[in-house]
Amino acid sequence: MAVNKNNVKIHVSHLKKNFDSLEVLKDISTDIYEGEVVVIIGPSGSGKSTFLRCMNKLEEITFGDVVVDGVNLSDKKININQVRERVGMVFQHFNLFHNLNVLRNLTLAPVDLKKASKEEARQQALQMLRKVGLEEKADAYPSQLSGGQKQRVAIARALCMHPDIMLFDEPTSALDPEMVGEVLQVMKQLAADGMTMVIVTHEIGFAREVADRVIFMDDGYIVEEGTPKDVILNPKEARTIDFLNKVL
Amino acid sequence: MIQILHTYGRLLLQAMGQTLLLALCGLFFACILGMFFGLLSVLKNKVCNVIAGIFVDVIRGVPMIVLAYFVFFGIPYCLNNMMGVSFTLTALQAGTICLALNCGAYMAEIIRAGIQSVDIGQMEAARSLGLPYWRAMVRVVLPQAIRTMIPSIINQFIITLKDTSILSVIGFPELVNSAKNVVAITFMSFQTWAIVAVMYLIVITILSKVARRLERRLNRGR
Numbered sequence: 001m002a003v004n005k006n007n008v009k010i011h012v013s014h015l016k017k018n019f020d021s022l023e024v025l026k027d028i029s030t031d032i033y034e035g036e037v038v039v040i041i042g043p044s045g046s047g048k049s050t051f052l053r054c055m056n057k058l059e060e061i062t063f064g065d066v067v068v069d070g071v072n073l074s075d076k077k078i079n080i081n082q083v084r085e086r087v088g089m090v091f092q093h094f095n096l097f098h099n100l101n102v103l104r105n106l107t108l109a110p111v112d113l114k115k116a117s118k119e120e121a122r123q124q125a126l127q128m129l130r131k132v133g134l135e136e137k138a139d140a141y142p143s144q145l146s147g148g149q150k151q152r153v154a155i156a157r158a159l160c161m162h163p164d165i166m167l168f169d170e171p172t173s174a175l176d177p178e179m180v181g182e183v184l185q186v187m188k189q190l191a192a193d194g195m196t197m198v199i200v201t202h203e204i205g206f207a208r209e210v211a212d213r214v215i216f217m218d219d220g221y222i223v224e225e226g227t228p229k230d231v232i233l234n235p236k237e238a239r240t241i242d243f244l245n246k247v248l
Numbered sequence: 249m250i251q252i253l254h255t256y257g258r259l260l261l262q263a264m265g266q267t268l269l270l271a272l273c274g275l276f277f278a279c280i281l282g283m284f285f286g287l288l289s290v291l292k293n294k295v296c297n298v299i300a301g302i303f304v305d306v307i308r309g310v311p312m313i314v315l316a317y318f319v320f321f322g323i324p325y326c327l328n329n330m331m332g333v334s335f336t337l338t339a340l341q342a343g344t345i346c347l348a349l350n351c352g353a354y355m356a357e358i359i360r361a362g363i364q365s366v367d368i369g370q371m372e373a374a375r376s377l378g379l380p381y382w383r384a385m386v387r388v389v390l391p392q393a394i395r396t397m398i399p400s401i402i403n404q405f406i407i408t409l410k411d412t413s414i415l416s417v418i419g420f421p422e423l424v425n426s427a428k429n430v431v432a433i434t435f436m437s438f439q440t441w442a443i444v445a446v447m448y449l450i451v452i453t454i455l456s457k458v459a460r461r462l463e464r465r466l467n468r469g470r
Contacts, residue, residue, distance in 0.1 A: 058372055085378035095373035099391040108387060109377035154373075161377055 003212050007034035008067075009165055009196045010055055015064035017050055024050045026220035028064070032165075037197045039207040039228075042217035043243055048200045051217065052167050055198065056080075056087045069164065085113065088158030092170040094150040096142035102129070102153050103138040106160045115161065128156040132186050148179030152186055159190075166190065168199040204247055208232050216240045249439045256430045256440075263426035264447055270340065270422055271409045274347025278408065281348055282355025287385075289360045300356060307353035312414050316346045320418040339420035346415065351408040358404060362397035363389060395466055402459040406452055423447065 010032040017025035024047045032038050040048045053059040054066050057073045057080050066073045071083050097105050106125035110116040116124060129135045132152035142150055151171055158166060168187065172180040184206050191197060191210050201207065207214050207228055214231040216224045216239075224237045235241045289300035307315075320342035327335040337345075366389050374384035416425035427444045431437045 056376055058376065081378045081380050084376055089376035091369055091373060093369055095369035097370060097388050109379055112383060112387065113378055
């Protein structure tokens with residue numbers, strides 16, 4: 001699916017993030033375009049998850065701008081909930097609502113936020129579950145699902161809000177190896193459908209295959225970015241080469 | 249024993265009714281106070297946290313009997329003699345306030361701990377879908393927190409029910425107070441206190457059984 005370079009979905013300029021005295025993000029600037037699949041890689045502690053969490057303001061922004069679809073998240077007056085409705089997020093530990101069954105996990109937000117009637121939301125939820133291959137699990141509780149199934153439900157839950165952008169925070173890191181494939185498959189399908197995606201992952205093979213652009217982060221900076229061919233196969237920076245040597 | 253039951257059984261039963269009434273009034277307001285201060289202590293707001301902390305520390309640091317004397321005698325005295333406002337409290341009102349404050353402080357702690365025991369990811373996931381903070385709290389976090397709170401809350405209810413006996417010191421006609429009167433008249437302290445103990449035991453056992461059943465039912469849906 002083509003990247004639309006005329007439409008910037010997320011504009012990040014001079015983003016800095018501190019946790020008390022610890023500087024996690026030091027000076028990040030980049031643009032993410034409509035339909036683009038951006039994969040962020042880097043050693044742990046490099047700030048990649050924090051960067052991702054700044055894109056829907058799960059982390060307060062210390063300095064700089066993150067503009068999502070024209071809305072500047074640094075602005076105190078914006079309604080962050082409206083932005084989040086359009087930015088889906090998938091977490092490392094799935095974070096399915098334990099107190100609700102799969103169907104209610106999917107319908108909670110659309111119904112509660114009056115995006116759909118109960119029946120509409122139910123139909124749509126079943127459709128999303130079909131998309132991730134879990135229609136028969138609609139009545140199950142999260143505790144009855146495997147890790148891979150939980151993560152696919154989590155993706156379906158985010159999709160039920162019809163987001164423009166999907167953020168993935170190490171979606172396969174907590175999975176047993178044999179379950180990684182099924183989750184990546186769903187993500188590939190989503191990329192093929194033209195979803196704008198930002199993915200933090202350690203799956204270098206997946207990055208090479210699916211990413212339009214790879215960002216390598218280290219120590220709170222973007223060290224190198226470009227096509228998978230450039231960054232993964234022909235890295236120029238010493239730190240990138242060093243990292244890739246360790247993980248490949 | 250039979251003689252006491254025969255003559256004073258009705259009186260003691262009525263007194264038990266008063267005990268339950270007082271406990272119920274106290275618990276009702278304790279739940280409200282506990283919820284309020286419990287939520288205050290989990291908000292991301294230092295001022296709210298400090299206020300909740302002070303409430304809990306002060307109430308927990310004062311024995312209930314002192315609280316009872318203070319509320320029933322101290323406060324009206326202060327208002328009447330030092331501020332010139334005419335003010336009195338009935339024993340039921342004062343008792344309710346004492347129980348509500350005392351039990352409320354412990355409930356606040358139970359509720360705080362219960363909410364904090366829910367993984368932060370649950371709140372984040374709900375917020376990431378666009379749900380406002382309170383919506384996420386009510387729909388996702390609290391239902392899970394309450395499950396873990398229930399055993400502690402029931403325990404606190406039972407303690408509060410027993411604590412009503414302390415309020416005999418301000419003259420509320422609950423079970424212990426009435427039993428004292430019966431002993432004063434009959435001098436049969438062994439028989440009277442045995443009957444009172446058994447009465448408490450029966451009520452609290454029933455309460456525990458109902459609670460256990462409720463707990464099991466809530467856990468079934470998991």
